[in-house]
Amino acid sequence: MIFEYSKEVEGGTYDTHGLDCGISLRQHKQQYREIDGALRVQREWTKLVSNVEGYQGGLADDFCFISVTVPECLPDRLEIMSYANEYAFLYDDAMEKLNLKNDKDDHANDFLSTFGNGALNPNSVATARPEKQLQAKLLLDMMQIDRQRAITSMTAWARFVQLAADTRKAPPKTLGEYMPSRAIDAGELFWFGTITFGMAITIPDHEYELCMELARPLYIALGLVNDLYSWEKERDAAAEEGQDYVFNAIWVIMNERGIGVDEAKDICREETMKVMSTYWNTVKAARNNESLSDDLRRYLEALLLSYSGNLVWIS
Template identity: 55%
Template sequence: MDFKYSDVLDSGTYRDDGLANGIPFRIHKDPYSEIAGSLRAQKDWNSTVSPVYDYQGGLGEPYSFIRATIPECIPERLEIISYANEYAFLYDDEMENLDLKNFKEGRDDMLHVFRDDALNEKVHGTVRPEKKLQAQILAEMMAIDRARAITTMKAWAQFVELASRTRSQPFETLDEYLPSRAIDAGELFWYGMLTFAMALTIPANELDLCMKLARPGYAAISLTNDLYSWRKEREDADKAGQDYVFNAVWVVMQERKCTESTAIKICQEEIKRHLSEFEENIESPNTKTLSRDAQAYLHAVRLSHVGNLVWSIYCPRYHRGAYVPTTLQRKADELIPFSDKRLALPTQFGNVASRFFDTIFKFFISPFHQVFHTSGRRLLIQRLRGLVTKS
């Protein structure tokens, strides 16, 4: 994989808690486009959908989410990728107010934002404001890369449709939990993000093998998110009066009748095990026969793991006091000028409600209980192949 847009950081300058498996941490050279995209999404949501109060998304210091997880994003695509991800976070915040456990067909118009005309970048004035922003995202992406924008938006729409129906009961074992969390959802969504951001095209005849090879990488990403979001998710579940948590730590505690500290150690070992398997897959003879783009995709998933890991350790979502320095704040003000201070970047005194990666996995991934196992995985792969061939 060629590196054009990112720098590798000295391993002594950041924490990885021993869970990077030797994978180097790279970060995109451009900090400003991500800030511009994120703040523009917040501004548009604030003026179009609803006020944004005490909100923090993927931005943070020293590492922001997109720059860390897609370090080789093509520069011209970095802002819209950041905008789309921030929109997904804001959309999920609103979705969390819905009663997803008692889903009824057609119950809430929010669920139709990504349905039916998800590929229509021109909408009439009476549609929901969230739909207008979704159409705007599609139009901006299509202006850059029509084919990959269609693939990405179809994948996004499929996520919303499936995830909205499956928040029900917890898993009883880690073996049951991981396939739904890491494969049935994360694989498909991140496939769309990575392929658009890096202008990759996976040939349809390589898709099954590519997804199979990437599977342990997504398992490691999911477990890492669960590990660092555990305490926040546990607190949220307690406040909501919920007797279970959609998190691998909780699943392990129930399955093995062990303490929290033991469950955390087990999750750490599982991360290492899946990463080792993923590394073997990347170096396997089968991988060497894949196209250049397919191999680049696998390496991009590898970089996404360590980026997610380091971001999770430092992000405002999990740590008070994380902030964006004033130099970046000033540059952001130049890029996206507005006066509403509710849309400020994370500061030393700001609320720590940044939940971007938690959003991607909690809304798009963790709800996939019980329904989508072997047959579900086959169905999603078939649909993804259709996206590739039709676009």
């Protein structure tokens, strides 16, 4: 991959706790654009939905989320990608508080309708849910930059929201059952839309299913890393909401194997390294496979940087 918009970060300035898998950290040269986008959606969410005072989201003192997970984002798309990602964080936080086990919960169904049949309609009326108004405005702004990729991204995002809601309706019993669901919940479709729009990548229709298959181990690894570092927070949040399970690999491993937290975390680390080894082999093979499109190979390479950026950001 040719690097135009990012710089490599010196290794001694961050910690990966041994999970980096040899992938360097890169950071966008224009991180200020991300800050602008994140603060803008926070202001609009506060105005239309609920107060987010003190909420940090993807922002950080040194490494903001999009700047290190999509370091080769086109500069003129970095702000809108930051807006979209911050919106997703806020929406996901709200979705985690819903009663998704109950299909008849009107509030939950109404909330999820934001990404329902009208997800590709940028003309939201003032009477629509405030979350829908913001989503429609986001789509319109993206379409003004790149109409076709905006539609591709929003289609993927809408599908992600519906699938992610389904994964949380029942607790998985085994880690083997959990990991494919975690790839969905970790945002493989959301991130597909983010990478393809942000980097102006087009995956040909005939390669789409192959793209998802090749990338899945990476998304499982992303989910496991997130579970590892967010366990305490998610455990406490589930208790506060009265949930009888935690959608987290640590909870699944503990219940499946009858072990404690520390052992479960060790197993989670081991599984992360296993799936990342699989993904590394996939990327190396793809580099020499000229039957794959250039954009598919760029996408697979970009995900390596997403892994290292997410690891540093979340830890």
